Amino acid sequence: MTSEDRRERFEALAPAVIDAVRRYLARRTDPATADDVLSETLLICWRRLDEMPGEYLPWAYGVARRCLANAERAQRRQMRLAVRIAAVDDFVVRPPEAADDELATAMAGLRGEDAEILRLWAWEDLAPAQIAAVLGITANAASIRLHRAKQRLRDELRKTGAGAGHEESTEGRRP
Amino acid sequence: MTDDDLRNRLRRTDPAASLAPLPPDRVSRLLEESMSADVVALPARRRLLPVLAAAAVLLLAGAGWLVFRPSSSPTPTLPTAAPVHLAAPAGGQAKCREPQAATLAENADFAFAGTVTGIGDLVTLQVSKVYKGAAASTVQVEQQGDSSETLMGSGKFETGKSYLVAASAGTVLICGYSGEADAPGLLALYEQAF
Structure with a gap:
């Protein structure tokens, strides 16, 4: 070239x-x-x-x-x-218009690498193979980690939702 | 909660959602900085000198490109009655890109042609032509220091010789943008830029 x-x-x-x-x-x-x-x-x-x-x-x-x-x-x-x-x-x-404290708490409750893989997925809009390229891991490993991270986030959301005493709050946020 | 729900909920908290796009001029400046900052670190000055002799156009300069990085500080208003003072760039070792008229036009806020009339603590130049910036008849410039190879020609200001000098925010631009008036290509560069 x-x-x-x-x-x-x-x-x-x-x-x-x-x-x-x-x-x-x-x-x-x-x-x-x-x-x-x-x-x-x-x-x-x-x-x-x-x-x-x-x-x-x-x-x-x-x-x-x-x-x-x-x-x-x-x-x-x-x-x-x-x-x-x-x-x-x-x-x-600027901070996002509607702060989602529950989600922030749930994300903070995750391990750093789980939270990061979720950010790459949702914010950078990357597929598992692309996440793998960012992190320098195999596509298979990225796929498994992403799946687990989503599951852990759901668990955390259930915990914080239940702790705050409004279990239905996640439903209300659906578009 | 489905994957899509989860993703959408995360997206609503994206801190970069409100990030305004970078203006095109900042994008092109970043591009230019990356491509021109292709610094080749050389281990010692003695290695510098033969290269210098071989390539007069590529000035090996002290923080050459650093000096050329656009400064965020406001441009000082240059006085016209009192002599204009210009500082010498800081030293260091780096390799500059070949000078471009467009880059010169964009970055220099003051450029002139002048002849050295005296050298004391500062070098005094009698201005023969101002290419850009406020009119001035006399300019005082710091003698170029140890990174003397920054200035095209002999590398130092010498009494009686004529120079073309460009400056940004009060500091002389090196990397092939200032030097002896008869240095190869320099006058053409100025005429193209201004």
């Missing part, structure tokens, strides 16, 4: 990567870290463009995931947040 071809390919697919990775990061970290990790993710996508598979979004999420993990390990987030939050407004999100 000539350098001009590389540029063309990158320019063609990068806007979709930017959009998806921005969302991925806005869901998982503070605006300052999101800004840094987005730049880093893009840089890696550019450098490793030749390794990018046809279905590049899960691959890009995987890159962002590792960059984010590094960033959070390496940096004292709170300090950076205090210094930089004023300067970055690309990642500011």
